[in-house]
Amino acid sequence: MIDPILPAVVDRLRSIGALEGATAERVTLGDATLMVELAGVESGTGAEAGTADVAGGSRGSHRTAGFAHRPPGNGRTADALDESTDGVDVETLVRWATRTPGGSSTETIGYPGTPRDGTLLERALGVAAINALSAPFVDWNPGDPMALLDPAVDAITTVGLFRPAFRKFADVDVRVIERTDVGSVSSPDGVSVTTFRPDAASAAMADADVVFVTGSTFVYGGLEAYLEAAPAAATVVLIGATASVLPGPAFAAGVDVVAGASVTETERDRVREAVRAGACGTDLHDAGVRKVYAVADRATGPGQALKRVRNERPDRDDTTND
Template sequence: MVVLEDDRAGVAMLPEGTIPEVAGESARAVAKRGIESTDPRERALGVAALNALDAPADVRPGLDPFRSLDPATERVAMVGLFAPVLYHLDAGHVDVFERDPDAMDLPEDLPADIEVAMHAPESASEIVPESQVLFVTGSTLVYGGLENYLDAARPDQTVVIVGASASFTPAPLFEAGVDLVGGASVADIDRLHTEIEAGRSEAQLHDVGLHKWAVLDPQATDLPGLQLE
């Protein structure tokens, strides 16, 4: 978590390893250096700083992209394993892209009518276009690879980025082909810091200092596979 002098704050997925010390530095400098870096730890700090500096003004609080998924959707692609999607579908096929697909374990209580296939990122160009909806984890902003998935998506395909790492004003993402961004705002810095220090996952941080929201591309007129209220 990056906290500014005026108590604005932003978070991002934290890679393993020692995080560079940036206390006292300009948040804009941290953001710029992180965005230009290939080191995931510097990128994480840069993304968190950007989220603190450039939070979107027009958000839809509580809108959950996963719950907005039409249960009748037949094929979904996910960059990162989002378990809620597996339980929200009535039936269908889900393609999951992971940096190390062999290391991922699927839930034991996976619904019988859901078929899941694990893939390496290199398969994206072939497999992503076959789905109706593409969910991408915001951590791709830290680890890289987002451009490859966006390039693989069809122009008429619904693309959703989800995660607290993607909590800056989303105009650049919309210009790149994203339709919906699900991010989060830091509502309680002290409590969130305590929970992060305790090793809580991002999913566990919601409602304990991190509040979810979503932003829809104002140019999006049709989102196949989603049902927005």
């Protein structure tokens, strides 16, 4: 069984001093995306320079920003925190992201134990805060990892409706796992799309060459179960701005590529306005959010097709996990 990834990320952040002195500075809520900005995020102290997780950058404190998918629903949390962080500190945000759902505050949305609307927003805010805490410590590669992916595949699975995957491949079978009914999904000629519910994840992933898991699974839950269901021979990509965490724990859980997003302080005003206006995806990138990624096996080099990453990992069991 795969251990929960977000708590492992937080443990690693604590061990490298990321939370020491960090304060919540601003929250921006849009219809599709939310953004959490922090101040005083320490980097350099305890950094494991040269690892796949931690950049060997300059010491000192940073103002950072992290993003997350905005779940539906509002409530008191949205009213209280939009453009404000009154009464909420970094520890609270981290606790929101990592607490175990239970009791009357949960209902089944996908996998059992997923928080319902009342706590989904808090969880998303916490994930964005963890992304902001991670930002100074990750040695990201700039660019879109989709450009490196070998297009010669027969089947891909996406957890969440990840449309860029449709445009990457020709003559491919695409299986989409979604929590809710997405209706008919349009696709390019030669691309067949079949939708599945989360309880059919194993069937959806059977014999998939590439599995894309969107970062929204950090919000809605089920990430570890999806990784358990992924075929051992598949390349697994954890993707989206919501997935911009320290990648080490995800790599340890079987993820081959973590593809996230970053934004510099000089671009932040424009990005904040875009988030508030409802931007997501391409619109966010147009506003200044950069695509970044990290690959688990550096020995293959960032210019190699990602399909090779999993095949060349010596610690990977080649048996298919059905």
